[in-house]
Structures are given as C-alpha cells and as structure tokens.
Amino acid sequence: MGIQNNSAIPASQITRLHELVYELEISQVMTREVITVTPQTSMTEVREILQRHRISGIPVLEHGELVGIISIEDLIKALAGGEMDARVGEKMTPNPIVLSANEPLVLSVDYFNRYGFGRFPIVNEQGKMVGILTPSDVTQGLLKKLEVEYHEEEIRRYRASHIFEDVISDHTSIFLHYIIASRDFKQAGAASRNIKRTLTHLGIPRPIIRRAAIATYEAEINIIIHTDDFGGLITAEIRPDAIIIGALDLGPGIADVEQAKRRGFSTAPDWIREMGFGAGMGLTNIEKCADEMYLESPFGSRTTLRVTIYMDEHLPIGRREA
Amino acid sequence: MKFREIIAIVKGELITKIAKLDMDVTHISAADLMSDVLAFAEPESILLTGLCNPQVVCTAEMADIVAIIFVRDKKPPPETISLAEEERIPLVSTPYSMFEACGCLYQAGLRDIHIPDE
Numbered sequence: 001m002g003i004q005n006n007s008a009i010p011a012s013q014i015t016r017l018h019e020l021v022y023e024l025e026i027s028q029v030m031t032r033e034v035i036t037v038t039p040q041t042s043m044t045e046v047r048e049i050l051q052r053h054r055i056s057g058i059p060v061l062e063h064g065e066l067v068g069i070i071s072i073e074d075l076i077k078a079l080a081g082g083e084m085d086a087r088v089g090e091k092m093t094p095n096p097i098v099l100s101a102n103e104p105l106v107l108s109v110d111y112f113n114r115y116g117f118g119r120f121p122i123v124n125e126q127g128k129m130v131g132i133l134t135p136s137d138v139t140q141g142l143l144k145k146l147e148v149e150y151h152e153e154e155i156r157r158y159r160a161s162h163i164f165e166d167v168i169s170d171h172t173s174i175f176l177h178y179i180i181a182s183r184d185f186k187q188a189g190a191a192s193r194n195i196k197r198t199l200t201h202l203g204i205p206r207p208i209i210r211r212a213a214i215a216t217y218e219a220e221i222n223i224i225i226h227t228d229d230f231g232g233l234i235t236a237e238i239r240p241d242a243i244i245i246g247a248l249d250l251g252p253g254i255a256d257v258e259q260a261k262r263r264g265f266s267t268a269p270d271w272i273r274e275m276g277f278g279a280g281m282g283l284t285n286i287e288k289c290a291d292e293m294y295l296e297s298p299f300g301s302r303t304t305l306r307v308t309i310y311m312d313e314h315l316p317i318g319r320r321e322a
Numbered sequence: 323m324k325f326r327e328i329i330a331i332v333k334g335e336l337i338t339k340i341a342k343l344d345m346d347v348t349h350i351s352a353a354d355l356m357s358d359v360l361a362f363a364e365p366e367s368i369l370l371t372g373l374c375n376p377q378v379v380c381t382a383e384m385a386d387i388v389a390i391i392f393v394r395d396k397k398p399p400p401e402t403i404s405l406a407e408e409e410r411i412p413l414v415s416t417p418y419s420m421f422e423a424c425g426c427l428y429q430a431g432l433r434d435i436h437i438p439d440e
Contacts, residue, residue: 019410022341104339189380193409196384206365206386213384214360276356276373276381285361 029141039089068092
C-alpha cells in the first residue's frame with residue numbers, strides 16, 4: 001500500500017492518521033500559491049528566489065505550461081560547475097512527474113517514497129498546475145486535520161459527560177424518543193444508531209453501550225417487522241445509574257410470549273429473512289443484553305418492552321426478571 | 323494480526339474510503355444472519371458475510387464490529403457504502419466463498435469467539 005509503517009507508534013494514532021491519508025485529497029493540503037520561474041530565468045535569480053522564500057525547488061512554466069522543475073540540487077551543481085549564468089531551461093529537470101489535485105493523499109506518500117523527490121507539482125483535470133506538494137505540506141495538513149477533529153471531539157465529550165454533574169435536580173435523566181414507522185426497512189437502525197451515538201458522547205463504558213445498542217436495535221427491528229400500520233416508539237432514558245430502553249407499539253401483540261422467546265421461532269415473512277433477520281432470536285438477544293427485562297404483550301393489543309441496563313459494570317449480567 | 327494482512331490473505335479489495343489498515347484484529351465472525359452477529363460476534367471482530375444491504379453495516383455498528391468482508395466478490399450498493407463511511411467501518415470484497423475465506427483466515431491463526439475451556 002506504500003505507507004511506511006512504524007509499529008512502535010501507538011496504534012490508535014496511526015490508525016486515524018492512516019485513515020486521513022485516504023480521506024484527504026491532495027488539493028486539501030497542497031500549497032496553492034506557487035512561485036514559478038521560466039526557462040529564461042538565470043541560475044543567479046533562482047538562487048535569490050530560493051533564499052528569499054526558503055524553498056528548495058521551483059516549477060518552471062513556459063506560456064503557462066509546466067515544462068520542468070529546478071531544485072536546490074540543480075543550483076548546487078551549477079555553482080560547483082561555475083555555470084551561474086546559465087538559464088533554467090538548460091539546468092532544470094524537464095517533464096517532471098506530477099500528481100492530480102483530486103487524488104487521495106496516500107498516493108503522494110507513495111510517490112515521495114518511490115521517487116525520493118522533495119516536491120511534486122499538482123495539476124487539475126486539464127493538466128494545468130494548481131499547486132505544489134512537499135512532505136511538509138502532507139505532515140502539516142494531517143496535523144491540522146487531526147487537531148481540528150480532536151478539539152471538536154473534546155468539546156463534545158466535555159459538554160456531554162458533565163451534564164449529570166451540571167444539572168441540579170433530585171432525579172436527572174435524559175429522555176430520547178424515536179418514532180418508528182412500520183415496515184420502513186430503509187430507516188431501520190436509525191434510532192439505535194442515534195442512541196448509541198448519544199451514549200458514546202456521554203462517555204458511558206463501551207460494554208454497556210454495546211448491550212444497550214444491541215437490545216435497542218433488535219427492538220427497533222421487531223417494531224418494523226411486526227407492527228400494524230401505526231408503527232411504534234423507541235425510547236431511551238439515560239440516568240446516572242442505568243439506561244432504560246423502551247419499545248412501545250399499538251399492536252398486534254405477541255400471540256405466545258414463551259413461544260416468541262424460543263430461539264428459532266419467528267413469524268417474520270420471507271422478505272425480512274432475506275435482510276438477515278426474522279430468525280427468531282430477537283427477544284432472546286434482548287434478554288441476553290438486559291439486566292432486567294419487562295415484556296407485556298397481550299395478543300391483539302399493545303406491546304410494552306422495557307430493558308434496564310445498569311451502568312455499574314460489576315453488577316452480575318443476567319440479573320433479570322422473568 | 324493487522325487488518326492489511328487479513329485483506330491480503332483473502333485477496334480482498336477495499337471498497338470504502340475508510341481504511342484502518344493498521345488496526346489489530348484477533349477475531350472473525352462469519353454469518354448471514356444478523357441476529358447471530360448481534361448475539362455471538364466478538365466485539366472488535368471482523369464480520370464475513372454474503373449479505374450486502376445497509377442493515378449489515380448497522381448491525382456491525384451496534385455489535386462493535388470493526389470491518390466487514392463481503393464474500394464471493396459481492397459489491398454492496400451505494401447506500402451500504404455511504405453508511406459504512408459515515409460509521410467509519412471499512413468494507414472489503416473478497417473473491418473467495420464464505421467457506422474458503424474462513425478457511426484461509428483460520429489457517430492464518432484467526433479465531434471465532436472465545437470458547438471457554440471445558
């Protein structure tokens with residue numbers, strides 16, 4: 001893949017950096033204001049430009065077209081050979097290797113490693129030069145992006161995780177409500193994903209979040225599969241000591257709760273099975289995730305499911321009500 | 323084992339912008355039944371599946387699955403890919419069948435869930 005990897009660097013950091021190398025485009029980190037010279041520029045002028053701008057290479061343009069690159073190495077050779085009166089056109093590297101602005105940054109990392117050059121001119125789709133990229137552009141671009149993300153995440157996490165301390169009341173809890181449409185598989189999981197995201201922002205331990213997320217998702221899928229036209233409601237009450245997931249719907253209810261809990265029993269239609277659900281494991285899965293589970297579902301009437309998950313990880317899992 | 327090595331073992335092709343090539347993975351789950359994944363998959367494991375709908379990504383997100391490999395060269399629809407990118411879950415497509423892919427990864431030392439010693 002062309003990325004040099006040093007396994008001594010903490011994996012978490014490396015992972016995000018590697019992702020960014022794929023996500024960012026070259027155009028997002030390149031230097032856009034490029035100093036250029038022409039083939040007629042003298043090497044003496046090149047020296048002045050390199051010194052003044054503290055750069056190590058300059059693209060050479062003729063009538064707006066990129067024709068070469070003149071670098072500090074070329075200048076040193078000219079100095080050593082006493083050829084400072086020579087023109088750039090004679091000393092430059094012609095037809096330089098270029099990169100496209102819309103390529104992922106990872107390609108440039110590969111190019112720097114492969115060719116050992118200190119810079120690449122960047123061109124747009126029409127082949128016009130629109131910027132230049134050095135290894136320091138890559139590093140700075142990545143660091144800047146990491147820093148921005150880190151700050152955003154910090155602020156979000158700080159605000160969220162302190163909410164229970166900042167709010168003064170006898171009982172503080174956060175209520176989340178999601179309306180679930182019947183048979184709308186396109187939206188399936190939206191409520192669960194949002195609940196999971198909220199729990200993550202609140203800084204709740206991951207094993208707890210995972211159990212809440214799985215229970216919610218199974219309950220959400222059940223509402224989508226089994227309810228009549230009215231659909232149902234998913235709620236999450238987040239308290240300092242517990243998460244209580246609720247799933248309510250207006251029917252048709254469960255004919256035989258014990259049968260429904262039996263692994264492998266399902267009344268789901270084929271199209272649901274094709275989606276990877278409807279194998280009769282929903283309620284069992286929910287029960288497995290819950291510290292307490294309450295299910296009331298008289299056939300022909302509304303169904304109420306309540307799942308409690310305690311925040312204290314040390315509570316024995318499986319402290320459930322029958 | 324690094325994710326990049328796992329991709330190489332199954333001759334996989336990355337199909338998301340999200341890569342996470344250097345994450346360490348020790349467990350694999352293989353299932354077409356999403357409830358099985360929710361019930362039994364090891365957190366931080368990679369899911370091998372033949373299903374391509376967005377619910378696979380949603381299931382993976384709920385179960386803390388870190389990447390998904392689609393068997394038999396299946397390419398998921400755009401809505402699956404965009405959800406995966408939103409949830410930061412890399413997707414890979416392998417030409418191998420479920421059986422072959424599992425076999426290769428097992429041979430390379432990867433395992434399913436922790437099975438307690440008898």
